[in-house]
Amino acid sequence: MIVNARRSGITAVNSTVSALGDATISFEKTVANFAAWDFEFQRTPEAFRRILGVDDIRRAKNERQVGIILGFQDTTPIWDKPERVELFYRLGLRVVQLTYNGANLVGDGCLVPEDRGLRPYGRELVARLNERGILVDVSHCGWETSRQAVDASRVPIAATHSGAAALVNVPRNKPDALLRLIAEKGGVIGIYMMPFLRVEGQPTAGDFVRHVTHCINVCGEDHVGVGSDNSISPLELSAEFRRTHADFVEARRKAGISAPGEDANIFNYVPDFNTSRRMEQVADALARVGHS
Numbered sequence: 182m183i184v185n186a187r188r189s190g191i192t193a194v195n196s197t198v199s200a201l202g203d204a205t206i207s208f209e210k211t212v213a214n215f216a217a218w219d220f221e222f223q224r225t226p227e228a229f230r231r232i233l234g235v236d237d238i239r240r241a242k243n244e245r246q247v248g249i250i251l252g253f254q255d256t257t258p259i260w261d262k263p264e265r266v267e268l269f270y271r272l273g274l275r276v277v278q279l280t281y282n283g284a285n286l287v288g289d290g291c292l293v294p295e296d297r298g299l300r301p302y303g304r305e306l307v308a309r310l311n312e313r314g315i316l317v318d319v320s321h322c323g324w325e326t327s328r329q330a331v332d333a334s335r336v337p338i339a340a341t342h343s344g345a346a347a348l349v350n351v352p353r354n355k356p357d358a359l360l361r362l363i364a365e366k367g368g369v370i371g372i373y374m375m376p377f378l379r380v381e382g383q384p385t386a387g388d389f390v391r392h393v394t395h396c397i398n399v400c401g402e403d404h405v406g407v408g409s410d411n412s413i414s415p416l417e418l419s420a421e422f423r424r425t426h427a428d429f430v431e432a433r434r435k436a437g438i439s440a441p442g443e444d445a446n447i448f449n450y451v452p453d454f455n456t457s458r459r460m461e462q463v464a465d466a467l468a469r470v471g472h473s
Contacts, residue, residue, distance in 0.1 A: 183228050185414040185457035186247045193238050193248030194413065195276050195341060201438075204260045211258040215272045218251060231273055247413075252276030252341075254321065256287050256306065263302075266309045276341065277310055278318035279303060279330060282352075282438045288326035291352035292440060296323030299330055307333045319363075320371075320408075323352075327359055337367035342408035344377055345395045353377045353440050357399050364400035371408020372396060374451040377442045386453035386466045393467065402472075407463060415455045416448060 198218065200210035222231050230241040232248040241248035251273045259265045259277075266274075279299075280290040287303035289296040299307070307330060310317050317338040319327035331338055340363060346354040354377055355363075360370055372392045378384035396405045416422065426448060433439035454462045 182412070182414050183225055187228050187245070189247070189413050189457045190460060191247060191413060192242045193232055193250055195250045195252045195408075197254045198251050198274075199253035199255050199258050201255055201257065201281060202436075204257050207257040207260070208265070211253075211269075212272070215251065215269075218249060218273075222249075232275065233273060250275050252278070252316075252318070254278045254318075255281040256285060257281075259306070261286060261302075263306055263309055266306070266313060266315070270313045270315060274315060276316045276318055278320055278322070278341075279306070280322045280326060282321050282440055288330070289323040290321050290326075291323050292438070293323055296325040298323075298325040298328075299333060303330070304333045308335075311335045321353070324356060324359055327355065328362060331359075331362050331366050331368070334366070337369070338363060339369045339371065340408075341369075341371045342373040342375075342410040343370060344372060344375075344392045345399070347399075348392060348395055349377060349380055349442075351377050351441050353442065360396060360399050364404035367404075369404050369406050370396050370400060371406045373408050373410040374454060375410050375442075375449055376444065376447045377440070378451075383447055384451050386451055386462070389451055389454070389463070390466050390470055394470065394472070397472075407460070409454075409459070411450055411459075413457055415457060415459075416450050418448065 198211060198214040200207045222229055230237060230246040230248045232238055232250040238248050256279055279287045282290040282292040284290060284293050287306055288299045307317055311334055317330055317334050318341050319330050320340045320342045340355055344354040346356045363370060374389060376384060378388040378392055393405060427445035430443050430445045
């Protein structure tokens with residue numbers, strides 16, 4: 182994985198350190214994940230750089246390192262102790278997704294049938310994240326929770342890994358009105374390489390490009406990026422991996438966090454981009470349809 186990261190040409194990635202699930206143990210597991218990355222930064226400084234600010238991204242690019250931006254995909258590690266924001270910030274946290282697919286103390290995820298929006302506690306947490314310069318992410322949030330998060334935030338927010346609901350109307354994608362609102366506030370939508378790019382079957386480069394193009398038309402090109410939601414290392418579709426993936430999907434379904442479009446026979450990647458140097462394939466695919 183280290184070799185693939187260094188070969189990739191990618192300057193920075195958002196790596197998830199938050200532990201999902203039981204709030205009573207999520208804090209400890211999340212701190213352990215921070216510690217694991219801290220060890221990696223010390224063990225392989227030639228490969229990885231901890232990203233604490235924009236200047237660190239520039240340094241990573243100049244020194245041909247992969248910058249690691251540590252982030253949460255749920256606020257469960259914070260739970261009902263907003264003062265933990267300061268602790269996690271000091272550990273290196275720079276991105277916080279407000280909810281995963283379900284509901285929490287902050288708001289509702291995209292699988293909640295009646296999205297009630299951001300709770301008062303959620304507004305307090307958004308204010309703390311703004312104050313600390315931690316990016317608010319709404320990728321897995323419900324549409325109303327996402328909309329209210331845009332309104333509550335004093336600074337731009339992002340849907341770091343999502344797609345366009347106008348093309349594929351599933352909960353993990355965002356409607357045009359929400360995409361436009363995020364962009365008008367200065368935020369960014371990152372297009373992922375996930376099954377939700379099409380109604381059925383394995384997504385292709387063409388599906389990815391369609392979502393990018395649609396979002397550029399809605400938001401403007403300055404507000405669209407690549408949020409692959411993949412590892413840098415390519416997938417190896419071995420029999421063992423296929424079994425593991427099927428078990429993974431089944432476990433998510435039992436836990437109630439599996440989004441429509443997840444399937445044991447459909448994998449979380451775009452085959453056309455299944456290489457550590459996928460950004461070159463992405464650039465070629467975009468260039469072929471006229472994007473500079």
